[in-house]
Amino acid sequence: MPKTKPTIAITSLTCCEGCQVAILDLGARFLEVAEHVKVGDFALLEDAPDAPNYDIVFVEGAPITEENIEWLKRLREKSKVLIALGACAALGGIAEIKNYQDKFERMRYVYKNFEGINNPDIKPISYYVKVDFEIPGCPINKEEFLAVVKQVLAGVPPKIALRPVCYECQMKQNKCLLQEGEPCLGPLMLGGCGATCPSSAYPCDGCRGPIPGANPDKLEKQLLAQNYSQEEVDLILQRFGLVDRVYPETPASTN
Numbered sequence: 559m560p561k562t563k564p565t566i567a568i569t570s571l572t573c574c575e576g577c578q579v580a581i582l583d584l585g586a587r588f589l590e591v592a593e594h595v596k597v598g599d600f601a602l603l604e605d606a607p608d609a610p611n612y613d614i615v616f617v618e619g620a621p622i623t624e625e626n627i628e629w630l631k632r633l634r635e636k637s638k639v640l641i642a643l644g645a646c647a648a649l650g651g652i653a654e655i656k657n658y659q660d661k662f663e664r665m666r667y668v669y670k671n672f673e674g675i676n677n678p679d680i681k682p683i684s685y686y687v688k689v690d691f692e693i694p695g696c697p698i699n700k701e702e703f704l705a706v707v708k709q710v711l712a713g714v715p716p717k718i719a720l721r722p723v724c725y726e727c728q729m730k731q732n733k734c735l736l737q738e739g740e741p742c743l744g745p746l747m748l749g750g751c752g753a754t755c756p757s758s759a760y761p762c763d764g765c766r767g768p769i770p771g772a773n774p775d776k777l778e779k780q781l782l783a784q785n786y787s788q789e790e791v792d793l794i795l796q797r798f799g800l801v802d803r804v805y806p807e808t809p810a811s812t813n
């Protein structure tokens with residue numbers, strides 16, 4: 559009797575859907591994986607009907623609306639493995655910046671009448687449901703996605719290397735932006751992106767989230783000593799939520 563193929567879903571909450579685009583960018587290599595699974599839902603590719611159960615669900619985006627939160631909880635109930643796909647799902651994403659602002663003051667710039675608009679704080683999906691693994695990045699690294707899918711399908715607990723962005727940056731022999739006074743978050747942030755930003759002379763914003771045990775205090779002091787104002791430093795650390803996160807020694811990405 560032929561072996562039943564595992565059913566997977568790649569689903570979106572509130573986001574730009576750029577992580578799904580990164581998956582599609584795998585092209586024929588994704589189709590090779592797709593041959594070994596039944597794709598129950600892949601919002602960007604086709605509007606397949608919701609399956610009764612899933613073996614693996616990849617969730618992209620932040621749970622912002624009540625519908626998002628309800629859908630996320632329903633997915634968790636019927637999934638064996640639930641994986642956060644990208645910074646929005648794993649950290650709350652760039653939208654989380656609004657948690658540190660006067661949201662109602664900001665809304666005045668966008669909406670003439672905003673009374674009645676629900677504007678909750680942004681949370682990562684792990685605030686609402688158990689997450690088995692996180693694939694970091696904004697967007698995700700498609701090669702990392704492929705590696706994780708293969709590991710999960712083979713029944714191997716997925717792993718990604720827990721090295722800071724600086725490791726890859728120095729391997730590329732880039733000139734250090736932080737030493738030149740630029741606010742680069744590379745020492746605190748999880749590598750695996752190939753130090754994309756500093757390799758293009760742009761400081762790391764931290765889209766892959768902090769390495770385990772990251773402590774922003776030292777970097778904050780260094781930036782203040784380099785004449786950045788406290789307000790500027792706060793804004794830098796607010797990107798991807800570095801400013802208020804408690805960093806577990808063992809994140810979901812190493813479980």
Ligand code: SF4
Pocket residue numbers: 573574575576577578618619643644645646647651652695696697698
């Ligand atoms: S993590 Fe980035 S690329 Fe992925 S959905 Fe969120 S905003 Fe888009």
Ligand code: SF4
Pocket residue numbers: 723724725727728732733734735736737742743744745753756761762
């Ligand atoms: S530029 Fe940034 S990522 Fe590269 S070594 Fe310096 S601090 Fe680290």
Ligand code: SF4
Pocket residue numbers: 695696723747748749751752753754755756761762763764765766767
């Ligand atoms: S260098 Fe930093 S901001 Fe750029 S992709 Fe890597 S982790 Fe994200």
